[in-house]
Amino acid sequence: MSRSSRPRRRATLATLAAELKVSRTTVSNAYNRPDQLSPELRNRVLAAAKEMGYSGPDPVARSLRMRRADTVGLLLDQPLNYTFRDPAAVDFVAGVADACDAAGRSLLIVPTGGSRDAQAAAEVVNRASVDGFVAYSVSGDNPYLAAALERHVPVVVCDQPTGLEGVVLVGIDDRAAMASLAKHVLAAGHRQIGIMTMRLTTDFRDGVVPLDEALDSTFSVQRDRIQGIADVASDYGDEVSITVMQTGSHNRESGAAAARSIMEVAPNITVLVCTSDVLALGAMTWAAGAGVSVPSDLSITGFDGTRDAQRADLTTVVQPSELKGKRAGEILMSLPAAHSSRSEYLDTTLRQGSTLAPPRRRP
Amino acid sequence: MSRSSRPRRRATLATLAAELKVSRTTVSNAYNRPDQLSPELRNRVLAAAKEMGYSGPDPVARSLRMRRADTVGLLLDQPLNYTFRDPAAVDFVAGVADACDAAGRSLLIVPTGGSRDAQAAAEVVNRASVDGFVAYSVSGDNPYLAAALERHVPVVVCDQPTGLEGVVLVGIDDRAAMASLAKHVLAAGHRQIGIMTMRLTTDFRDGVVPLDEALDSTFSVQRDRIQGIADVASDYGDEVSITVMQTGSHNRESGAAAARSIMEVAPNITVLVCTSDVLALGAMTWAAGAGVSVPSDLSITGFDGTRDAQRADLTTVVQPSELKGKRAGEILMSLPAAHSSRSEYLDTTLRQGSTLAPPRRRP
DNA sequence: TTGAAAGCGCTAACAG
DNA sequence: CTGTTAGCGCTTTCAA
Numbered sequence: 062m063s064r065s066s067r068p069r070r071r072a073t074l075a076t077l078a079a080e081l082k083v084s085r086t087t088v089s090n091a092y093n094r095p096d097q098l099s100p101e102l103r104n105r106v107l108a109a110a111k112e113m114g115y116s117g118p119d120p121v122a123r124s125l126r127m128r129r130a131d132t133v134g135l136l137l138d139q140p141l142n143y144t145f146r147d148p149a150a151v152d153f154v155a156g157v158a159d160a161c162d163a164a165g166r167s168l169l170i171v172p173t174g175g176s177r178d179a180q181a182a183a184e185v186v187n188r189a190s191v192d193g194f195v196a197y198s199v200s201g202d203n204p205y206l207a208a209a210l211e212r213h214v215p216v217v218v219c220d221q222p223t224g225l226e227g228v229v230l231v232g233i234d235d236r237a238a239m240a241s242l243a244k245h246v247l248a249a250g251h252r253q254i255g256i257m258t259m260r261l262t263t264d265f266r267d268g269v270v271p272l273d274e275a276l277d278s279t280f281s282v283q284r285d286r287i288q289g290i291a292d293v294a295s296d297y298g299d300e301v302s303i304t305v306m307q308t309g310s311h312n313r314e315s316g317a318a319a320a321r322s323i324m325e326v327a328p329n330i331t332v333l334v335c336t337s338d339v340l341a342l343g344a345m346t347w348a349a350g351a352g353v354s355v356p357s358d359l360s361i362t363g364f365d366g367t368r369d370a371q372r373a374d375l376t377t378v379v380q381p382s383e384l385k386g387k388r389a390g391e392i393l394m395s396l397p398a399a400h401s402s403r404s405e406y407l408d409t410t411l412r413q414g415s416t417l418a419p420p421r422r423r424p
Numbered sequence: 425m426s427r428s429s430r431p432r433r434r435a436t437l438a439t440l441a442a443e444l445k446v447s448r449t450t451v452s453n454a455y456n457r458p459d460q461l462s463p464e465l466r467n468r469v470l471a472a473a474k475e476m477g478y479s480g481p482d483p484v485a486r487s488l489r490m491r492r493a494d495t496v497g498l499l500l501d502q503p504l505n506y507t508f509r510d511p512a513a514v515d516f517v518a519g520v521a522d523a524c525d526a527a528g529r530s531l532l533i534v535p536t537g538g539s540r541d542a543q544a545a546a547e548v549v550n551r552a553s554v555d556g557f558v559a560y561s562v563s564g565d566n567p568y569l570a571a572a573l574e575r576h577v578p579v580v581v582c583d584q585p586t587g588l589e590g591v592v593l594v595g596i597d598d599r600a601a602m603a604s605l606a607k608h609v610l611a612a613g614h615r616q617i618g619i620m621t622m623r624l625t626t627d628f629r630d631g632v633v634p635l636d637e638a639l640d641s642t643f644s645v646q647r648d649r650i651q652g653i654a655d656v657a658s659d660y661g662d663e664v665s666i667t668v669m670q671t672g673s674h675n676r677e678s679g680a681a682a683a684r685s686i687m688e689v690a691p692n693i694t695v696l697v698c699t700s701d702v703l704a705l706g707a708m709t710w711a712a713g714a715g716v717s718v719p720s721d722l723s724i725t726g727f728d729g730t731r732d733a734q735r736a737d738l739t740t741v742v743q744p745s746e747l748k749g750k751r752a753g754e755i756l757m758s759l760p761a762a763h764s765s766r767s768e769y770l771d772t773t774l775r776q777g778s779t780l781a782p783p784r785r786r787p
Numbered sequence: 788t789t790g791a792a793a794g795c796g797c798t799a800a801c802a803g
Numbered sequence: 804c805t806g807t808t809a810g811c812g813c814t815t816t817c818a819a
Contacts, residue, residue, distance in 0.1 A: 142521065172521070172530060174522070188483045448791095452815085482812050489812080
């Protein structure tokens with residue numbers, strides 16, 4: 062039955078071994094432990110493999126046997142086409158990919174686009190052939206994250222949710238970072254502050270939100286950033302008035318729309334402090350279109366320090382998004398071993414751009 | 425031995441079955457064929473699973489048995505942190521993810537960041553637990569693509585390389601699309617044309633490239649776009665002079681640098697036709713910094729139609745990047761079945777922005 | 788409805 | 804250096 066080439070069925074390690082009249086171990090070794098057999102034999106095996114169209118051990122079978130998939134799962138809070146609109150998120154993903162790359166692992170993007178139904182989420186998460194998950198900035202009640210946690214595999218969370226029992230977190234000190242920016246805003250003389258934030262709840266509503274409600278959000282990142290502003294504002298007592306506007310979507314268009322609304326609601330606002338660069342850039346677009354000049358008529362600040370923000374010379378908080386991804390990936394891959402891993406907080410810096418200035422003196 | 429909770433080792437379908445004193449089939453059915461057992465029994469199984477910390481059939485074992493991974497592999501030509509600098513690529517990936525999402529498949533990003541060594545590439549590709557690959561705009565000699573092809577799994581290629589035997593391609597007619605833009609450029613009166621293109625060879629060299637050498641590139645996308653310009657230019661005979669500048673990297677900084685160089689080399693150029701929006705936007709940045717006003721001093725055109733380009737009101741060719749990704753994914757997943765699949769060419773449109781105008785009359 | 792049996796393709800002791 | 808043996812955890816006929 063030694064018909065040359067074109068095997069009637071997919072070649073396997075066993076068929077190859079049979080063909081060569083060697084044991085399966087030998088063939089396996091040819092691929093995984095070259096030092097365990099003579100070079101000639103190894104070459105003979107490899108040559109026969111090529112001839113039979115065998116491209117090495119089946120990765121699935123290998124994973125089953127080795128009990129490890131060599132793959133990192135990535136959990137996002139929103140569909141990819143949406144997530145990718147945010148340069149900070151893109152940088153994060155690139156960072157994770159980078160870490161995977163360096164460790165020879167693959168990166169599996171879990172399809173979290175669908176429903177938020179717990180049942181469906183669990184199914185998707187449980188069907189992912191991965192050794193662990195990195196969750197990027199998902200809400201506290203994200204069902205995919207819950208399912209990942211249930212699965213008893215290592216999980217590293219980035220940004221939020223914070224305070225999960227026994228879960229390593231990679232993030233920044235959002236509250237302090239925003240506070241440092243807020244200090245400049247208030248020191249510049251601003252007292253009528255508009256805050257633009259992305260969603261504070263899982264639904265996609267937009268509009269004005271009472272400050273104390275915002276400070277109660279399950280999205281801790283937004284909440285902490287707003288808290289950072291409130292912290293500083295409280296030093297100024299009643300002088301300061303804060304209006305919070307939530308945008309349903311996180312893209313420039315929403316930012317522009319939100320800027321328009323908030324200025325309608327509270328026209329005496331002199332600064333828009335945004336919880337992301339994307340929203341701030343949207344506000345800039347609105348301002349440009351509305352003939353509002355920045356910063357002389359209105360100051361605008363961002364958060365993230367994306368390349369786009371740097372280009373626009375935005376005053377913003379710069380955080381190391383790509384590094385966060387890299388660290389998240391690295392920590393995850395070291396996790397089962399180094400179970401002692403502690404959460405990690407990375408540094409941020411303030412970028413003094415040209416979009417913050419003292420408020421125009423009221424007539 | 426029926427110790428409640430905390431199993432000493434990972435629960436499996438078999439241990440669950442034993443615990444419940446039912447067969448493995450029954451447990452399997454509880455997950456995969458709910459209609460094959462009574463609802464009570466099923467609930468009993470599910471409850472016991474929860475109790476024992478069993479989160480459903482192991483995906484790897486399942487894949488081995490079913491002989492399918494339910495995962496699509498993605499092959500990129502460059503590391504992710506690099507690829508993601510290009511909004512068109514980001515859109516493409518989002519499109520593939522979208523298609524996967526809709527089909528309940530995962531998306532596996534193959535770590536192609538490393539060497540271009542054939543051996544290493546084959547190893548990485550062969551270790552990916554996927555049912556097929558989508559390759560995005562890789563060079564004709566990309567070793568990862570070669571390995572994927574060797575593996576005898578379905579492969580869908582996007583953009584390039586073209587003309588691969590028995591491989592479905594999703595793309596656009598680059599040559600015609602660029603020609604339609606070039607017609608406008610020449611009709612506007614431009615005769616001294618600068619072409620800015622991303623790399624034409626696998627190495628990362630930058631500098632001026634002879635036109636005929638550019639038309640011989642293994643990167644068919646770049647080549648075809650340049651060919652499109654050449655096609656139209658040939659109608660004008662010797663009147664037209666073309667200078668081609670290659671950028672080593674594909675990002676705005678490189679675009680800016682290339683714009684500076686090419687204008688130094690050929691100062692009488694009146695229009696920069698760029699093979700991507702990223703390069704065109706880089707050129708715009710350079711122009712703004714150099715006090716060259718667009719389009720009155722210099723016209724600049726792009727290619728892709730990214731959101732950034734629309735914002736900058738660039739004159740460019742708009743191609744449906746996200747749709748390309750979606751179609752590539754869909755076709756791949758339908759492939760083993762519908763083996764009759766044909767390559768697919770999507771439509772492009774010309775976007776008349778404000779960065780192309782007749783050349784300033786020479787003094 | 789349920790159960791028994793037969794692998795999917797591979798790796799890792801362990802013994803030769 | 805090579806072969807034998809024993810599963811990894813699961814799905815799926817086929818019978819009961």
